[in-house]
Amino acid sequence: MKDPEKMEPGLQLIIKTAKDGAKTVKRIQDFARQRRDHDFQPVSVDQLMLDVREITRPRWKSRPESEGVHIALELQLGSDEARVMGDESE
Incomplete structure (x- = not known):
């Protein structure tokens, strides 16, 4: 190690980033558990x-139309068999 004092800020940044990453992983795990x-x-x-x-x-129709912008949303449905696992209310 050439100059430990110069390395200190970089090491602190690495530690902070690792802790932030750990917090993010914990939030994801908590969400998944729910x-x-x-x-x-x-x-x-x-x-x-x-x-x-x-x-x-x-958002895509009423507001834009009040400002003179017209948006057409076309859905291509017909896949009655297509299903996903979920909660309809969510």
């Missing part, structure tokens, strides 16, 4: 798309 307790059911992808369209309509 999800495990949930009873997921098959949810129709087509229905999800229809629901999302309606829930987000004010």
